[in-house]
Amino acid sequence: xxxxxxxxxxxxxxxxxxxxxxxILAHLGxxxxxxxxxxxxxxxxxxxxxxxxxxxxHEWRDGVAxxxxxxxxxxxxxxxxxxxxxxxxxxxxxxxxxxxxxPWLCRHAMRAEDRxxxxxxxxxxxxxxxxxxxxxxxxxxxxxxxWNALRGNVPPKERRGLIxxxxxxxxxxxxxxxxxxxxxxxxxxxxxxxxxxxxxKDRRAAADLxxxxxxxxxxxxxRLEIDVDRPEAAGGLGATGLLVVNPPWRLADEARxxxxxxxxxxxxxxxxxxxxxxxxxxx
Ligand SMILES: C[S@@+](CC[C@H](N)C(=O)[O-])C[C@H]1O[C@@H](n2cnc3c(N)ncnc32)[C@H](O)[C@@H]1O
Numbered sequence: 001x002x003x004x005x006x007x008x009x010x011x012x013x014x015x016x017x018x019x020x021x022x023x024i025l026a027h028l029g030x031x032x033x034x035x036x037x038x039x040x041x042x043x044x045x046x047x048x049x050x051x052x053x054x055x056x057x058h059e060w061r062d063g064v065a066x067x068x069x070x071x072x073x074x075x076x077x078x079x080x081x082x083x084x085x086x087x088x089x090x091x092x093x094x095x096x097x098x099x100x101x102x103p104w105l106c107r108h109a110m111r112a113e114d115r116x117x118x119x120x121x122x123x124x125x126x127x128x129x130x131x132x133x134x135x136x137x138x139x140x141x142x143x144x145x146x147w148n149a150l151r152g153n154v155p156p157k158e159r160r161g162l163i164x165x166x167x168x169x170x171x172x173x174x175x176x177x178x179x180x181x182x183x184x185x186x187x188x189x190x191x192x193x194x195x196x197x198x199x200x201k202d203r204r205a206a207a208d209l210x211x212x213x214x215x216x217x218x219x220x221x222x223r224l225e226i227d228v229d230r231p232e233a234a235g236g237l238g239a240t241g242l243l244v245v246n247p248p249w250r251l252a253d254e255a256r257x258x259x260x261x262x263x264x265x266x267x268x269x270x271x272x273x274x275x276x277x278x279x280x281x282x283x
Contacts, residue, residue: 045132
């Protein structure tokens with residue numbers, strides 16, 4: 001467990017994940033009935049972009065800082081609103097270097113009856129997570145393995161909600177684990193929304209993940225990817241994806257507006273690309 005998200009907070013991959021997360025929560029919030037979020041690999045909850053970790057990599061400069069430069073087209077900004085408002089709230093509360101991670105964003109979006117379970121195994125990071133969530137009785141931080149948190153919390157009693165799975169991809173078999181655990185959870189709760197984050201370093205690994213999920217008969221999927229055309233010499237991550245199981249019905253249309261604009265704004269080379277692929281939308 002060497003991964004520290006503080007090195008990567010606010011980078012282009014976080015932007016895709018967090019913007020889509022906030023879109024999903026906006027859709028879940030349309031109905032009055034409460035929802036539950038299970039964030040299996042929650043991280044610290046909030047990051048300081050002025051910290052030593054963040055300043056060592058400066059990944060946020062090609063991420064959140066690009067979005068701070070100027071507004072995008074009005075239709076894009078309309079969809080970015082929930083994420084922008086949450087970032088502004090984090091900055092107002094914790095200073096201009098604050099960047100909200102997934103649990104903080106969830107907490108910001110949730111209503112009085114909605115609930116969050118956030119699992120984080122790394123002891124120091126867990127400590128930060130509990131501090132970031134404060135004494136909010138709607139949120140529960142667990143210092144347990146994220147896969148156990150997933151197994152133990154589906155289906156949630158609300159029968160509505162989101163499972164966010166954002167593992168560190170330190171282990172070689174993490175793609176296979178992600179597929180197997182998602183398939184097992186989906187058997188127990190087929191109607192839940194699942195958002196699976198993955199790095200695109202090896203296109204085959206991403207294709208195998210999708211193949212395994214499809215072969216398991218999981219019907220409605222939305223595959224979202226952005227590739228910022230990072231020069232190979234620069235190393236590091238150049239493309240990232242989110243696979244959404246049971247996406248809210250307007251999410252694909254929204255992604256078709258968001259992803260071209262985000263990939264262009266976050267580009268590190270002349271040929272950024274994006275992918276927005278609904279799979280068996282009526283499955
Ligand atoms: C990519 S980061 C999470 C970022 C966070 N979801 C966000 O968007 O702000 C992955 C986190 O998983 C934690 N982690 C690693 N192995 C874990 C496990 N088996 N169970 C739960 N958390 C784990 C790491 O310590 C790290 O904080």
